[in-house]
Amino acid sequence: MNTQGIILRKYDFxxxxxxxxxxxxxxxxxxxxARGVKKPKTKLGGHLNFFSIIDLRIAKGKIFNHIAGAVGQKNFLNIKQDLNKINLAFYCLEVTxxxxxxxxxxxxxFYLLKEILEILDSKNNQKDKLLNYQxxxxFSYFYILKLLNLLGYKPELFNCLKCQKDILLSENNYFDAIGGGIVCEKCKSKEMFKINFEIIKFLRLILEKELHDLQKENITSEQQKELIKTTDKFLTYRLDREIKSRRFIVKNSH
Ligand SMILES: [Zn+2]
Structure with missing residues (x-):
């Protein structure tokens, strides 16, 4: 099989x-x-890099598949030069x-994954280091929300999870991370947290728009924080083990 691929994970073997x-x-x-890639200067090993689009030839096997050929087609070199970007990219790959x-x-x-790598690879004109990181x-979180959406874990953002009533942005609303969506004031319980209408609007936008188009949207850093908190809670209840690379991005976000 000849195809394009993006490496998600590499194991010693x-x-x-x-x-x-x-x-x-x-x-x-x-x-x-991939046979022999740990030996120095192998042709195959030189092309099997993270944060790259690779033209691959994969030979299907009874027990194991083999990578029979690999040619790097596009390398996202800006990611490789920035430790923060490396950590965020690894987090996206691990969640995927x-x-x-x-x-x-x-x-x-595949195209969504390619898009997040392109965005992480792009330059951003924020002068402040922290804003730049944020x-x-x-975007890494927007990616995760869009990925979960494609995989069928769509958060409910239009009707109350409990009573099905339309969610009105003019009223108080709450986020139910376990159920996966918004609930109205009447249906809230103590483990749920209040969610600002701006965040609900932004979550709807993330699921509607292409990742690239979100670059044009304005969001304050307070709203970013709330959005990240909401996505983190939503994600946590959909995992049964820890995503190891998360600790590197959390450490950096404070
Ligand atoms: Zn309700």
Whole structure:
């Protein structure tokens, strides 16, 4: 099979081989072994890099698939030069690897993944270092929300989760992270937290628009924080183990 792929994860495997989890355009997530890539200066190993679009030839096997050929097509070099961006990109890759099933093709996921790498690779003109970091942090969260949406974990943002009443932005609303959506004032319970109408509007926008188009939207840093908190809670209840790379982005966001 010839296809394009983006590496999600790399594992050590045998003495000189590596085992890759790759999101491919034509087969979704595929796991495959690359032989001999740990030896210095191998042709194959030089192309199997993180944060790259790679043209791959994958030989399907009975037990293991093998990567028979790889040519790097696009390298997102700005990510590789910035530790914050590396951490955010690894977080997006790890969440993707966690949620997507093996060999379930969805081209939208491939293009969304490509889009977040392009955004992380882009330059942002914020002068302040923290604001700059928050910009990329927000986009990583927008990515995660859009990914979860494509995988069928869409938060309910229009009707109260409990009584189905239309959510009115003029009233007080609450976020139910366990149920996965908004509830009205009457249906709230103590584990839910109040959610600002601006955040509800922004969450709706994230799910409606392309990732790139969100670059034009204005959001204050307070709103960003609230959005991240909401997404974190939503995500936590949909995981059964910790996403390891999360600790690096949390440490940096304070
Ligand atoms: Zn209700």
């Amino acid at each position: 045998r003495e000189s081989d590596s085992f890759f989890s790759v999101y491919t355009l034509d087969s979704g997530k595929v796991e495959a072994i 690897n966690y949620f997507v099933n093996l060999e379930k093709k969805d081209k939208r996921i 910009y990329y942090l927000s």
